[in-house]
Amino acid sequence: TQLLEQSPQFLSIQEGENLTVYCNSSSVFSSLQWYRQEPGEGPVLLVTVVTGGEVKKLKRLTFQFGDARKDSSLHITAAQPGDTGLYLCAGTTSGTYKYIFGTGTRLKVLA
Amino acid sequence: DAGITQSPRHKVTETGTPVTLRCHQTENHRYMYWYRQDPGHGLRLIHYSYGVKDTDKGEVSDGYSVSRSKTEDFLLTLESATSSQTSVYFCATQQGTSTDTQYFGPGTRLTVL
Numbered sequence: 001t002q003l004l005e006q007s008p009q010f011l012s013i014q015e016g017e018n019l020t021v022y023c024n025s026s027s028v029f030s031s032l033q034w035y036r037q038e039p040g041e042g043p044v045l046l047v048t049v050v051t052g053g054e055v056k057k058l059k060r061l062t063f064q065f066g067d068a069r070k071d072s073s074l075h076i077t078a079a080q081p082g083d084t085g086l087y088l089c090a091g092t093t094s095g096t097y098k099y100i101f102g103t104g105t106r107l108k109v110l111a
Numbered sequence: 112d113a114g115i116t117q118s119p120r121h122k123v124t125e126t127g128t129p130v131t132l133r134c135h136q137t138e139n140h141r142y143m144y145w146y147r148q149d150p151g152h153g154l155r156l157i158h159y160s161y162g163v164k165d166t167d168k169g170e171v172s173d174g175y176s177v178s179r180s181k182t183e184d185f186l187l188t189l190e191s192a193t194s195s196q197t198s199v200y201f202c203a204t205q206q207g208t209s210t211d212t213q214y215f216g217p218g219t220r221l222t223v224l
Contacts, residue, residue, distance in 0.1 A: 006153075031210050042115075042201050042215025043154070050210055088153055090213075097142055097161060097205070098169060099213070101154040 003027075004089055004102035012108045013079055021074045021087055021105045029091035032072045033099075034063055037086040046074075079109045114138050115216035117202050123222045130189040132219050134202030136182075142205040143185040144213070145169075145177060147198040154201065160185055192223045 035043035049065035114137035156169030158177040
């Protein structure tokens with residue numbers, strides 16, 4: 001069974017701090033996606049990474065796909081209260097459209 | 112927003128009764144998915160569809176069946192609901208490739224007493 005482990009599970013930080021969320025697996029993924037989910041809503045895609053070593057930036061968010069395509073990280077610079085939410089990573093392996101989701105990181109940014 | 116609606120949005124039912132959840136999309140996306148979300152488990156794939164009448168099992172398919180008779184509708188049926196199926200169910204759609212965006216519906220909160 002493929003697993004995606006996310007860490008930390010919970011994170012409470014002050015506005016302006018930096019943070020990193022990790023998504024790790026023993027499996028190789030052909031693509032990996034990061035989502036943010038707010039209470040009572042479905043997840044919303046933030047980014048998709050497909051190449052080992054790839055780095056993508058979305059304003060204050062930086063996403064990296066590991067060289068071996070088994071892990072990924074999400075770094076937020078100068079966190080804001082609007083970043084509060086549940087962050088989920090999801091991977092898919094080559095030739096399949098089945099997605100494996102991580103267990104999630106619940107982030108709370110205090111003003 | 113890919114025009115995804117789920118119905119009902121909330122449902123309370125009793126153990127042993129059949130339940131059908133509906134997902135409707137207006138974007139003509141090829142792929143449709145049913146997930147359940149439980150605390151500590153993230154999202155887990157139940158079933159997915161890659162075309163009309165074409166479906167496949169996900170990691171937690173036991174006790175669930177699906178049907179897709181039209182591109183726009185994907186039904187999830189709990190054949191005989193159990194308390195372990197109490198969860199929030201999300202439908203998602205995707206246009207054509209595995210790197211395309213998955214768009215999620217608003218979710219259905221199901222409680223099985």
